[in-house]
Amino acid sequence: MSAKQDRILIFGAGVIGSMYAIKLIEAGFDVTLFARSNRFKSLRENGLQYKEKGTVKSIQVNVIDTLENDDVYDFIFVTVRYDRAESALLALKDNQSKNIVTMTNNSIGFSSWLDIVGDRLLPAFPGFGGQIKDGVLHARFLPRIIVATAFGEMNGAVTERIKNLAKCFETAKLPYVIKKDMQAYLITHSVSDIAMMGTLYSENKIIDKKTARTRKTARKITVALKAYLRAIQKAGVSIDPPILKMVLQCPNVFLDLFFMTWLRTKMVRDMMLPDYANHANNEIMQLSNDLMKFLSQNDVKSEILA
Structure with missing residues (x-):
């Protein structure tokens, strides 16, 4: 990891957001989870609970339910379903963070998202799944050769922020692939x-x-x-x-x-x-x-x- 500890906000505390949070926290990153309602309350009271090898474990995570515009992160991962992506980006519109990574499907292209957050947008797609039952994350991992987190600039360039994001994944030992045509x-x-x-x-x-x-x-x-x-x-x-x-x-x-x-x-x-x-x-x-x-x-x- 770089000398300056990377700050990462995960906007969405469902399956995907929770899984990235666990891996990145374990790797030493400064991670914050944005959650609401019952999920926010559960995370505050019980930590991030997950099942591993038949045992329920818990990891402490900083969790917020409001985000100030001047609360700046190196990367914001938007880990919501596609039908909620636009509302999530609208909530992040005025935040001053420079890199917003959309970890979700997209079947039409990025024009509406660009209208909201501009060139801060970095499209991506998660590399795993699972479900949350009774507040406990049950992860579903496929072989790394089959599934990896995909990300890339919309123009296909390997920019400095792409390299920095790749370093984050390498540090967390998360498989990834850089795509030249994310659309x-x-x-x-x-x-x-x-x-x-x-x-x-x-x-x-x-x-x-x-x-x-x-x-x-x-x-x-x-x-x-x-x-x-x-x-x-x-x-x-x-x-x-x-x-x-x-x-x-x-x-x-x-x-x-x-x-x-x-x-x-x-x-x-x-x-x-x-x-x-x-x-x-x-x-x-x-x-x-x-x-x-x-x-x-x-x-x-x-x-x-x-």
Whole structure:
């Protein structure tokens, strides 16, 4: 770490914000969590509780529920869902911190965010997930070779602040990747979420676990994912990660089998379905609506809607 201790504000004390807080605190950073309501009260009284190897542990964290404009941080991580990102940025508009890292999906581009916080914006995407049950964080880590925090300047340049952020991640031993086209990466990721998670919601309600395990549900994901990937390609978006290009060449039957296997995992049954029912639908709906706007702006109509 540099001689000057980096100050980091994590705006949002949900799963992602809590996980970054733990890792960065353990690495010696000066971390503050911004939380509200019951979450703020719980963090003040009990610390940041998390489950590790079957044991509930707690780590003390500085937590605030109001932010002064002159309370300046080296980096502010915005770790809220996409449907709450704009309101979070509006809350940070007048704060004088120079680097605002948006750790969330984005299916339309950055113009509205830039209107709020200007060139302080640094788009990113988190490298892990999980859930919070009864105030305790249950982390979900995938192999580092598969998932890493992605970030990068909108113009693809490797600037000084990119290098400084990379040093933070190296110090905290968090896997990361610097992207040259974060818009393409985030739109591609949004497409995957819309196709996979959107299929779990039908007729204004979350589908039941039995229906989620069927070949019919898997085929819906297959068809939707291929259609959206073709659509964003027509809109000039480079599919990233490039391995997803293979989806367009893969026979539907093989993708069906893959998604059937995924739909039957404990992660989907115990985490994604309950989380989607409680929180995620609003995010997926806004991602989907904004993706349609993006495609329309680029004179592309997804065959999903044709």
